[in-house]
Amino acid sequence: MDDLTVARAFHVLAIVHWIGGVAMVTTVILPAIDRLAEASERLRMFEVIEGRFGRQARISTAVAGLTGFYMTWRLSAFDRFLDPAFWWMHAMVGIWVIFTFVLFIAEPLFLHRWLRKRAAIDPDGTFRLVVRLHWFLLSLSLATLAGAVLGAHGALA
Ligand code: HEM
Numbered sequence: 001m002d003d004l005t006v007a008r009a010f011h012v013l014a015i016v017h018w019i020g021g022v023a024m025v026t027t028v029i030l031p032a033i034d035r036l037a038e039a040s041e042r043l044r045m046f047e048v049i050e051g052r053f054g055r056q057a058r059i060s061t062a063v064a065g066l067t068g069f070y071m072t073w074r075l076s077a078f079d080r081f082l083d084p085a086f087w088w089m090h091a092m093v094g095i096w097v098i099f100t101f102v103l104f105i106a107e108p109l110f111l112h113r114w115l116r117k118r119a120a121i122d123p124d125g126t127f128r129l130v131v132r133l134h135w136f137l138l139s140l141s142l143a144t145l146a147g148a149v150l151g152a153h154g155a156l157a
Pocket of ligand 1: 012015066067075092093095141144148149151153
């Protein structure tokens, strides 16, 4: 077993935890909160539950990024970023950049404050916005995941 295979295993493990968590939040937790909580309580409930996953997801996004760049270097594959046929490589980095920005910069610095302020004025609209954003990011992530598996195994060549 070589280092590239080990990096691939950690890459996939990190992706399973991270994108699997996003799927759980989007398809199970948000609909449950919608059904169980009053409009004014929904965002607070979401923050309590999602906060715990957010802390874990910081670790999995970091592991996914480190192993991803390591594999790119090991495969001497940085020139793939110059070729549109490798759109799935761009998609992986794109998704990673979005989540890294949200988890490490937007959430701690301004996102929570902005959402709370908005929810005080429009609790229902704010919760709907959170739901829509989760579906959008989950869809992009799943399309990327499928593209990455097909691309890495030569099916898109
Ligand atoms: C900094 C971000 C990332 C980089 C640099 C990166 C890089 C890579 C590289 C170089 C490979 C191996 C490709 C090959 O064998 O030809 C790979 C595989 C893969 N990546 Fe990423 N990746 C990143 C983020 C992501 C994200 C966000 C996802 C999921 C949404 C993802 C999902 C996958 C999957 C499913 C594979 C295929 C594993 C396999 O079946 O062998 N990666 N990645």
